[in-house]
Amino acid sequence: MICEMCGKDSDFVRTIFLEGAQLKVCKECAHFGESPEGKGASKKGKGGAAPPNRAVVSERLQARERRMRSRDVFQEETVVDLVTDYDKVIREARMARGLKQDELASKVNERSSVIAQLESGSMRPSDQLIKKLERELNIKLTEKVTLVKPESSGSKKVLTLGDLIKKK
Numbered sequence: 771m772i773c774e775m776c777g778k779d780s781d782f783v784r785t786i787f788l789e790g791a792q793l794k795v796c797k798e799c800a801h802f803g804e805s806p807e808g809k810g811a812s813k814k815g816k817g818g819a820a821p822p823n824r825a826v827v828s829e830r831l832q833a834r835e836r837r838m839r840s841r842d843v844f845q846e847e848t849v850v851d852l853v854t855d856y857d858k859v860i861r862e863a864r865m866a867r868g869l870k871q872d873e874l875a876s877k878v879n880e881r882s883s884v885i886a887q888l889e890s891g892s893m894r895p896s897d898q899l900i901k902k903l904e905r906e907l908n909i910k911l912t913e914k915v916t917l918v919k920p921e922s923s924g925s926k927k928v929l930t931l932g933d934l935i936k937k938k
């Protein structure tokens with residue numbers, strides 16, 4: 771069972787009420803809300819003073835909101851990816867230094883066939899090899915790419931707890 775507040779997988783799940791929403795949460799998060807039985811959790815009136823753990827609650831809710839956004843509403847993710855013209859970048863940097871493929875290969879502890887494959891674009895370098903090549907040739911082989919997937923037509927907008935808190 772996944773805690774609806776912190777997203778942790780927990781054997782212990784209990785239902786609490788928080789900001790008017792019913793949540794199934796783990797043991798650690800249970801004390802943030804009002805229990806339906808009215809015991810164990812402090813009862814607070816509507817519009818009453820904020821509980822002392824409010825910062826923690828809102829931090830968790832924001833983390834939850836981010837997770838829900840990425841999963842259910844849309845996906846926006848920044849990833850570090852290999853540049854698309856890495857073959858050309860490697861080849862040009864190597865030639866600019868007057869290195870032969872086998873000379874570059876020995877500098878990065880690879881076979882020259884590996885360099886040939888990289889320069890023909892038929893093989894992607896491993897993360898480790900990327901770092902070695904970047905160091906050796908003083909080049910940049912990665913770039914930050916932001917992936918945005920639009921909301922899929924099937925999923926419906928979820929009212930997050932972050933929304934509920936802002937409305938107060």
Ligand SMILES: [Zn+2]
Nearest residue numbers: 773776796799
């Ligand atoms: Zn939790």
